[in-house]
Amino acid sequence: PAGPPRRPPPRQPAAPPGPVVAAEPALPAPAIAVPAPAPASTPLSVNVPAPAADPAVAAPALSVVPAVPRDDRQLAELRQEVAGMRQLIEREMNRFTDERLRGSPVRANALDLMDEYGFDAGLARDVAVQMPADTDPARARGLMLGLISKKLPIAPVDPIEAGGVIALVGPTGAGKTTTIAKLASRFAEAHAARDVALVTTDTQRIGAREQLYGFGRQLGIAVHEASSGTNLNQLLERLADYKLVLIDTAGLGQRDRALTAQLQWLRAAGQIRTLLVLPANTSFQDMDEVVRRFGAANPQGVVLTKLDETGRFGSALSVAVDHRLPITWVTDGQDVPEDLHRASAANLVLRLEDLRRAADMPCNPELNHAVA
Structure with a gap:
């Protein structure tokens, strides 16, 4: 049988509200709790990510300390020292x-x-x-x-015998136009004049086109003009039936800004082979610079011109050896095509002494009086 229900224990009587003064000793507890949050607040203030992620705060620090440029300067100075x-x-x-x-x-x-x-x-x-x-x-x-x-690097095969499209590049006054006439005449003798076409890209200089047109009329060879890379590509498509197409490029100095655009024309065409025309009567340092500047044309060989105007032919041969440029042809006069000769190592070295002696020979007094 269930027993009688238990009664809850009697509640303790609440503290009388009278002694308010007795509760004052508990006030020091808040004083102890106040400094407690201080240590916790210290790491929170250090690890707050907002200031570091703010770009407005980070940007001045990067701009004030240029670490990378300083490293570049140090590296450049080190390279110069080395x-x-x-x-x-x-x-x-x-x-x-x-x-x-x-x-x-x-x-x-x-x-x-x-x-x-x-x-x-x-x-x-x-x-x-x-x-x-x-x-x-x-x-x-x-x-x-x-x-x-x-x-001496000598081209084993005559480049014009293979036909195709060949451009002659080189500095001003190197003799490109006359050399093209000699090459065209030599090819026409072995084949026919109708198998050769001449193209000039030098449409700005006074007299440049007229000289090539004069050679064309003399040899019975057609001459065409191209004033831009687009015109050149279209023209080469029309001349695809010719066995040999020779391009006479504009004579530009090796430091001329227009040289880059001219070489881009040739690279864009893709089907053009290039030969560098180098005047032998130039100093070694100047010829070396010309080869480096025209290196973007990727010349497959070099034509050494004006052998009759130098007594130090070794400079041109040194440049060909240093840059490993195969020597294809040499020229020693203005006659077309008699003054064009196929390169031969034996003949080139034998001409060294002949050219030096010719340069050391005194001038003919009779010629001096005739000029006077």
């Missing part, structure tokens, strides 16, 4: 090599002779090193010429 040290070491090594080579009379004579021919010092040094120190002086010059001829 390049300077390299040049200094190379000069000292070359000086030491020259002193050692000149200890042999045969090698010393070879170095002096190649300098008179106009060869670059590096190429002359390479040739002298290969000459035995005890070489018979009577055989020294022949041995020197033989070593030079082995270094």
Whole structure:
């Protein structure tokens, strides 16, 4: 049987409201709780992400500290120092090599002779090193010429015999137009004049077109003009039936800004092969710059012109060796096409002495009086 219901325990009587003063000792508890949040607030203030993510705050710090440009300047200065040290070491090594080579009379004579021919010092040094120190002086010059001829890059095949489209590029006054006339005449003799077409892109200079048109009339070869890259592409499509198309480009200096646009025409066509026309009566440094500036045309060979106007033919040969440009043709006068010759290593080195002697010959007094 269920027992009688239990009664809840009696509630404790509430504290009488009278002693208010007795409750005042509990006031120090809030004083203790007030400094407690302070340590927790310290890490919160450090880890707040809002100020760091604000671009308005971060931008000034990046602009004030240019770390990357400073690194670039330091890297550029370091490269200049390294390049300077390299040049200094190379000069000292070359000086030491020259002193050692000149200890042999045969090698010393070879170095002096190649300098008179106009060869670059590096190429002359390479040739002298290969000459035995005890070489018979009577055989020294022949041995020197033989070593030079082995270094000459000669085009094994005549580029115009393969036909197609060939553009002649080169600096102002290199003789491109006359060389084109010689090449066209030589090809027409082997085939027919109707198999050759001439194109000029030099439509701005006074007299440039007239010279090529004059050669065309003399040889019975058609001459065409192209004033832009688009016109050139369209013209080449119309001339597709010709076995050989020779393009006479505008004569521009190697530092002319228009040179880039002209070379872009040739690259855009795609089907054009290029030959660099290099005047042999120019200094080694200038010819070296021309080759570097016209390198964008990707020339497949070089035509050396104006051999009759220089006594230091070794400069042109040195440039061809340094840049590994195959020599295709050489010219030594204005006659068309008699003064155009196929490149041969043996013939080129044999002409070194002839050209030097011709330059050293005194002028003919009778010719001087005739000019006066």
